[in-house]
Amino acid sequence: APLKLASERGCRGRMCAIRPPIGTTRAVAMGNAEPGVGAYRHERVMYAFPGVSTYVPAIALKGVSGGAGFTANGIVSQGADGFAVSVCCRLPSEENPGQLTTFMDAVQGLESGAEYAGWVIDDYKAFKRAGIIAPRMDDGIAIFQSGVISVDPTVTPARVCITRRRMADEIQDSLASISKRYGKRMSSRQRRQQFVLDCKGYMESLLSPNDPTKRRIDSYSVDPNRSNTPTSLAAGAYYVFVQAKTYPSLDAIVIQSEVGENVVITEV
Numbered sequence: 001a002p003l004k005l006a007s008e009r010g011c012r013g014r015m016c017a018i019r020p021p022i023g024t025t026r027a028v029a030m031g032n033a034e035p036g037v038g039a040y041r042h043e044r045v046m047y048a049f050p051g052v053s054t055y056v057p058a059i060a061l062k063g064v065s066g067g068a069g070f071t072a073n074g075i076v077s078q079g080a081d082g083f084a085v086s087v088c089c090r091l092p093s094e095e096n097p098g099q100l101t102t103f104m105d106a107v108q109g110l111e112s113g114a115e116y117a118g119w120v121i122d123d124y125k126a127f128k129r130a131g132i133i134a135p136r137m138d139d140g141i142a143i144f145q146s147g148v149i150s151v152d153p154t155v156t157p158a159r160v161c162i163t164r165r166r167m168a169d170e171i172q173d174s175l176a177s178i179s180k181r182y183g184k185r186m187s188s189r190q191r192r193q194q195f196v197l198d199c200k201g202y203m204e205s206l207l208s209p210n211d212p213t214k215r216r217i218d219s220y221s222v223d224p225n226r227s228n229t230p231t232s233l234a235a236g237a238y239y240v241f242v243q244a245k246t247y248p249s250l251d252a253i254v255i256q257s258e259v260g261e262n263v264v265i266t267e268v
Helices: 002-008 059-064 081-090 123-130 162-180 189-207 230-236
Strands: 016-018 045-047 052-056 075-078 107-110 136-137 141-144 218-223 241-245
Touching: 016 081, 045 081, 052 218, 081 141, 107 141, 162 189, 162 241, 189 218, 189 241
Parallel strands: 016 045
Antiparallel strands: 052 075, 052 107, 136 141, 218 241
16 A cells, blocks of 8 residues: 555555564465565565675774674675665566676675575475565675565466566556656647657667667557547547567576587587
8 A cells, every 4th residue: 555655646666575584484474474485575665685784894994883783894784675676676677687787796795693504495485485685695795686566476477577566657657657748638639649659769779679688578569549538539538559669688597508529510
């Protein structure tokens, strides 16, 4: 409800990043009861677990004399939700926040504790199936293993990817802004046609046919004929059906190799 209310008041593209308390076990985080991910199923919620360890110079300077929460070396555990927000805010909507970036350089490892040591890729696959965006150390670099939201993938598999919701918000909010120029104006055929042209112009900018390096979607369709009827037009309603096909992310890269003295190479 708060997310819906915020959107209605003009705060567009609203998503929520949450986390369980530091020290939460894997079993609890993957459970259905609070504070587990199952209690927060929503296509606008990122559930980040586990926490991460980061260095805070001010804490190191003060040391343990600072009291509760201070450490001798300045390394403390904190939630990964803030880093999830940071990565998403700095990547275009269509990009998977699970990719390798430099946006988490402050992370030195997972939160401290035996519970968070020794995890392997199968553990992170389980997190993905549970709807958890989980941080992982990959050759000393912090990443989020999977860019997923907290929906149950067995129930709504088409809504799993964060990029789908974020890109939908960007397109829907942008088209809504374009429509403001036409609101309450006379519904002449020419004006409706111009509105459709403006919608196509925006979608064309995402397609970027003249510069593939700036392309953000695979294809699109703007259809003003799908839902409009003489009755709906007479009632002051005008429907434009917009579709956008996005690109998938490279979630699996398979390198097939053959090495040896007897390898036969065919020039292509």
